[in-house]
Amino acid sequence: MTSRFAQVMFTPEVQLHQQQHGSRDAYSRMADAAGPVRDRIGPDEAAFIAERDSFYVATVGTTGWPYIQHRGGAPGFLRVLDEHTLGFADFRGNRQYITRGNLDHDDRVALFLMDYANRTRMKLIGRARADDSPEMVERLSVPGHSGKIERAVLIDVEAYDWNCRQHIPQLFPRDAVEQALGTLRERITELEQENARLRQR
Known part of the structure; x- marks a missing residue:
């Protein structure tokens, strides 16, 4: 777990439960290890992301209810654009537009990237935005995919965390x-x- 991930996620309510269950001391050292600097996507993270053919993305609507959507495509459809930015082509689906509408209310997202074969998962949090420019849509297009791209989605990564293998089915x-x-x-x-x-x- 990175220091930035701990700083964002360990709210006072979370810290209270950590204190009650004996894990606060270890986690507090982790959160205090560095200042509030956004995590950088390094070579290991970029390689892992490039191999994924799907991910889960969570958003929150105006009602306060969270919504989780599964996105899939050819391996590498989720691209690392630079050390702080991810992007993917948003293809036309069932046209409910729940995730898209939620982003108009709150641009914060959480992503789960799973590698079930190797029992590995990566969590990312960041801020997402739509980009309708032809240049970005073309940059994120998926060769051989016949679906209609409605927009590009860019995610400014704030922090990430590698989870332990426990309980991940192979x-x-x-x-x-x-x-x-x-x-x-x-x-x-x-x-x-x-x-x-x-x-x-």
Whole structure:
């Protein structure tokens, strides 16, 4: 966990519960480790983000209710534009526009990026904004994707956190499993053929 993430997330109410359950001392040192400086997206974070084919994004509407949306695309559709900025092409979906409307009320977002195969997750918080400029839409377009891009969405990253592996189920993409099974089936066929030849001898 970064110092900035702790500074933003450890509100007085959170700190009270940390105190009651014995974790406040350790977390307070973490929050005090540096001043309120935005986290920089480093090489490890950029590589992890580039491999993701989906993420979850949370926003809050005028009613105060949170809303979580799943966004998916080809690996790398969520781009690191610089050490403080992410961006992605916002394709036309079911046209509910809940996330888009919520951003007009409150631009703060939280992202969950999951790597189930390696039981790793990264949380990011930041401020999101729409960018309708043709240049940015073109920059964030996804090669081979036939969907209509309605806008680009840019996220100014405030902080991030790498979570522990505990309780993350290990899941694998279907295409990776099918490829592995295909290799195993080929090997089984080879062994069966070799076994048949040995029996004939």
